Amino acid sequence: MGALLQEDEESPLIAVNEAGRSPYVLICEHASRLMPRKLGTLGLSEADLQRHIAWDIGAEKVARLLSRLIDAPLLLQRYSRLAYDCNRPPESADAIPELSETTVIPGNRKLSADDRLARAREIYRPFHDGISLQLDKRAAAGVRSLVVSIHSFTKIYKDKPRSVELGILHDRDASLSSRLIKSFPNVDARLNEPYGPKDGVLHSLNMHGFSRGLQHAMLEIRNDLIDTERGQDEWAQRLSVPLIQAAAK
Amino acid sequence: MGALLQEDEESPLIAVNEAGRSPYVLICEHASRLMPRKLGTLGLSEADLQRHIAWDIGAEKVARLLSRLIDAPLLLQRYSRLAYDCNRPPESADAIPELSETTVIPGNRKLSADDRLARAREIYRPFHDGISLQLDKRAAAGVRSLVVSIHSFTKIYKDKPRSVELGILHDRDASLSSRLIKSFPNVDARLNEPYGPKDGVLHSLNMHGFSRGLQHAMLEIRNDLIDTERGQDEWAQRLSVPLIQAAAK
Numbered sequence: 001m002g003a004l005l006q007e008d009e010e011s012p013l014i015a016v017n018e019a020g021r022s023p024y025v026l027i028c029e030h031a032s033r034l035m036p037r038k039l040g041t042l043g044l045s046e047a048d049l050q051r052h053i054a055w056d057i058g059a060e061k062v063a064r065l066l067s068r069l070i071d072a073p074l075l076l077q078r079y080s081r082l083a084y085d086c087n088r089p090p091e092s093a094d095a096i097p098e099l100s101e102t103t104v105i106p107g108n109r110k111l112s113a114d115d116r117l118a119r120a121r122e123i124y125r126p127f128h129d130g131i132s133l134q135l136d137k138r139a140a141a142g143v144r145s146l147v148v149s150i151h152s153f154t155k156i157y158k159d160k161p162r163s164v165e166l167g168i169l170h171d172r173d174a175s176l177s178s179r180l181i182k183s184f185p186n187v188d189a190r191l192n193e194p195y196g197p198k199d200g201v202l203h204s205l206n207m208h209g210f211s212r213g214l215q216h217a218m219l220e221i222r223n224d225l226i227d228t229e230r231g232q233d234e235w236a237q238r239l240s241v242p243l244i245q246a247a248a249k
Numbered sequence: 250m251g252a253l254l255q256e257d258e259e260s261p262l263i264a265v266n267e268a269g270r271s272p273y274v275l276i277c278e279h280a281s282r283l284m285p286r287k288l289g290t291l292g293l294s295e296a297d298l299q300r301h302i303a304w305d306i307g308a309e310k311v312a313r314l315l316s317r318l319i320d321a322p323l324l325l326q327r328y329s330r331l332a333y334d335c336n337r338p339p340e341s342a343d344a345i346p347e348l349s350e351t352t353v354i355p356g357n358r359k360l361s362a363d364d365r366l367a368r369a370r371e372i373y374r375p376f377h378d379g380i381s382l383q384l385d386k387r388a389a390a391g392v393r394s395l396v397v398s399i400h401s402f403t404k405i406y407k408d409k410p411r412s413v414e415l416g417i418l419h420d421r422d423a424s425l426s427s428r429l430i431k432s433f434p435n436v437d438a439r440l441n442e443p444y445g446p447k448d449g450v451l452h453s454l455n456m457h458g459f460s461r462g463l464q465h466a467m468l469e470i471r472n473d474l475i476d477t478e479r480g481q482d483e484w485a486q487r488l489s490v491p492l493i494q495a496a497a498k
Contacts, residue, residue, distance in 0.1 A: 089461035090388035117389035125381070132374070139339035140366035172421055200462070207460040211452060212338035 003118035013130035022072035030056035043106030058226030065236030084123040167220035171197035183242030252367035262379035271321035280309035292355030307475030314485030401472035416469035420446035432491030
């Protein structure tokens with residue numbers, strides 16, 4: 001039994017289609033709103049725990065459908081980002097947020113160093129170790145990898161509406177993003193919107209993509225477009241061919 | 250027993266002064282020329298196994314002295330970089346080099362995917378996991394970290410002499426390097442010489458520094474200057490005060 005997860009609670013890493021033959025490795029840090037039992041509700045209402053602050057609405061479903069469509073391995077994270085945001089390093093105040101958008105998270109306040117370390121060791125590390133191992137295995141076998149993370153964002157943020165539908169995010173290496181952006185003529189797709197590298201959201205991709213010399217991109221879909229099965233299917237389809245084509249270059 | 254290291258062979262990670270109170274965390278990927286027993290001599294002569302192609306001559310001693318002088322944690326890697334170069338990702342041809350400078354490494358040729366994965370899993374990963382854990386613990390405790398790696402380079406490379414004495418290397422985040430470079434008035438110190446980010450040598454620092462938002466720099470000392478105890482002591486002293494001063498900013 002760890003300091004956070006109990007014996008009957010599962011690893012944060014969910015690996016899907018590990019033998020997939022696509023050059024892409026898909027990751028989804030904010031797939032789920034499951035909370036480690038020890039954290040209870042973090043002092044939040046059930047309504048808050050269902051909002052985008054707890055997870056990326058629709059992202060898991062799109063990622064799973066896309067994994068099947070392009071035959072790509074997919075690594076999903078099992079727990080709510082309110083427990084630990086796996087797209088942030090332990091140094092970041094956003095890793096264990098005390099405030100998300102305008103909502104105070106009581107259960108994340110006044111944590112001890114041991115509490116913080118337990119969140120990092122039992123959620124953040126096992127998830128990222130799983131990504132590293134997948135990439136290490138592919139590299140050892142001489143298989144090329146591109147890393148793409150699947151996220152969603154809320155249409156209304158701090159009372160302001162967002163019109164962008166698809167954000168394609170990059171930090172220093174824009175190679176994959178700049179190829180992808182040309183492939184969505186009928187979508188409001190923009191580079192580094194509604195977030196960008198200055199918001200710290202390229203953490204996972206800088207770690208697994210940039211530091212290894214692997215091309216990468218972060219895909220952010222507006223969550224009102226993927227909150228139904230129909231929307232999820234539509235967006236998985238829409239992303240599939242551009243990804244396949246962009247990999248070939 | 251692993252596929253590479255045997256039960257009585259030690260972990261690649263050597264942790265020194267883990268409770269050190271400096272803001273610096275020192276790392277030394279090429280500290281040693283020890284070879285995992287299973288790899289024998291990799292088909293090389295004893296003379297070749299003592300050359301700079303197997304390790305960074307003098308780097309471990311300078312790093313240990315510096316760790317003591319500035320009270321910094323130090324993570325050293327126990328095995329020869331000819332077994333696995335821990336400053337390269339598994340994708341890199343230089344991770345398990347078939348050719349180093351002008352020397353063919355017979356024992357690194359025609360490796361299977363399993364052989365390559367064993368090198369990565371048993372040398373590269375445990376070393377980097379140790380760095381991650383050290384940084385995670387500090388972050389959880391609210392302790393600031395800057396990451397500095399200690400290396401040495403050969404004076405004559407492919408028959409060409411190098412006059413630079415101290416290389417201070419950076420990739421995208423030049424903040425620490427640009428402060429340090431001003432602190433060596435009596436030394437031939439240069440930024441991104443004799444190597445730079447295009448040579449792939451910023452791998453460890455991009456992984457542990459850049460991706461976490463931690464300032465970092467790679468220090469490369471010409472190895473003829475640190476091949477004696479006197480030189481090692483001189484250089485550890487010379488680096489110590491500039492590092493302390495550069496951390497304060």
